[in-house]
Amino acid sequence: MAPLRVVITGGAGQIAYSLIPLIARGLVFGPDVKVHLRLLDIPPAANALAGVAMEVQDSLFSTALEGVLATTNDVEAFTGAQVAILLGGFPRRPGMERWDLIGKNAGIMKRMGELLETYASPNCKVVVVANPAQTNCYILSIYAPSLPRKNITSLSRLDHDRMIGMLLHEANSRLMSASAGNGSECVRKLTAADVRGACIWGNHSNSQVPDVSAVEFFVDGRWVPIESVIPDRTWLGLSNSLPGGGNLGVGTEGSLVEAVRKRGAAVLAARKLSSAMSAANAIAEHLSDWLSPEKSGHSPAVSMGVTTDGNPFGVSEGVFSSLPVRCTLGGDWNYDEGFSLTDDVRRHLEASVVELEDEKATALKMLEKAEAAAGSAPGLVPRPSL
Numbered sequence: 001m002a003p004l005r006v007v008i009t010g011g012a013g014q015i016a017y018s019l020i021p022l023i024a025r026g027l028v029f030g031p032d033v034k035v036h037l038r039l040l041d042i043p044p045a046a047n048a049l050a051g052v053a054m055e056v057q058d059s060l061f062s063t064a065l066e067g068v069l070a071t072t073n074d075v076e077a078f079t080g081a082q083v084a085i086l087l088g089g090f091p092r093r094p095g096m097e098r099w100d101l102i103g104k105n106a107g108i109m110k111r112m113g114e115l116l117e118t119y120a121s122p123n124c125k126v127v128v129v130a131n132p133a134q135t136n137c138y139i140l141s142i143y144a145p146s147l148p149r150k151n152i153t154s155l156s157r158l159d160h161d162r163m164i165g166m167l168l169h170e171a172n173s174r175l176m177s178a179s180a181g182n183g184s185e186c187v188r189k190l191t192a193a194d195v196r197g198a199c200i201w202g203n204h205s206n207s208q209v210p211d212v213s214a215v216e217f218f219v220d221g222r223w224v225p226i227e228s229v230i231p232d233r234t235w236l237g238l239s240n241s242l243p244g245g246g247n248l249g250v251g252t253e254g255s256l257v258e259a260v261r262k263r264g265a266a267v268l269a270a271r272k273l274s275s276a277m278s279a280a281n282a283i284a285e286h287l288s289d290w291l292s293p294e295k296s297g298h299s300p301a302v303s304m305g306v307t308t309d310g311n312p313f314g315v316s317e318g319v320f321s322s323l324p325v326r327c328t329l330g331g332d333w334n335y336d337e338g339f340s341l342t343d344d345v346r347r348h349l350e351a352s353v354v355e356l357e358d359e360k361a362t363a364l365k366m367l368e369k370a371e372a373a374a375g376s377a378p379g380l381v382p383r384p385s386l
């Protein structure tokens, strides 16, 4: 079988450096799927990209890697691409306004959309990681109008995994101290497979809504509600309001919601570098749950940035948002209708969606301005819903 053509933009960047070995070892698309990697970066990063290509050669990845192309030619990188992992973006610089960052990245996504539309496989599957990830998906969907909108997703799995990691940490320490207290044998440590019902709603920003209201743990052979293991409702945000109460978008000091929202900043402050390893791992999970023959159709509900058009949760249409989905065999996904929104989650999610709508309007305005300056007619064609 011909190898799967996978393009990674931002191929010389931090996340790509952690992601490439996961793909090359067969941990993303399955051990039996051969991959041809196309690493794309911009000309100023050409030397760094060449260095990455040398390291790939030196690593003797033989399991899944059929070949690698490192290039600054975007047409060459996207030609025939069946999977596109979009890491390449403009970073926020000191003193840069938020709208300026959104505008610069909208310009990059416009180009990526045109490349997908013209050169990639017509069924190419896309995961956008570069920020603002969900709004970038929206811009892509305009400039790649032939690509099924369900093929365009963004990464919210890192936020999802951060929340599960914190829940496991808290649950295990409570279970261990309870078993030590009553003199029983040490209980089995819970792992990610022992947690279900977690979801991130909304934007990949500080307005995101980590939701544990439906979480259950698998303890002593049965699924039990979260509060029977972690009874601290204030920390969990299960009291009469999410932490932050009437103050939308703000998490209570020390709460799970606040910790998940601020985890990226905490890693950055500690490492002086962003969270590339966990981001790469989350991308690998997002893609393998969605596309690998071993995992797709067998995974639990996961959080993915997807179109809100036609969603069953009552979220406003016309944007991309993190929502709970189930991946089905053959590279498809469906909204997980087993999830419902509590009043508190809905209220906070509405605020996050307002932010997404604002980002979308800003990106469109900046693109129209750039197109007018370039003397071209605006090419923004609103697309029908799914």
Ligand SMILES: NC(=O)c1ccc[n+]([C@@H]2O[C@H](COP(=O)([O-])OP(=O)(O)OC[C@H]3O[C@@H](n4cnc5c(N)ncnc54)[C@H](O)[C@@H]3O)[C@@H](O)[C@H]2O)c1
Pocket: 009, 010, 011, 012, 013, 014, 015, 016, 040, 041, 042, 045, 087, 088, 089, 090, 091, 108, 128, 129, 130, 131, 133, 155, 156, 157, 158, 159, 204, 274, 275, 276, 279
């Ligand atoms: N959604 C998430 O959960 C999540 C998590 C972590 C990081 N991110 C975002 O992912 C992106 C990548 O992170 P990183 O740490 O690898 O950043 P990085 O700065 O190390 O790498 C980005 C790379 O993209 C390249 N690039 C810029 N414009 C490009 C273009 N037009 N075409 C191709 N390449 C281009 C740069 O030269 C650079 O090599 C950032 O936008 C970051 O904010 C998102």
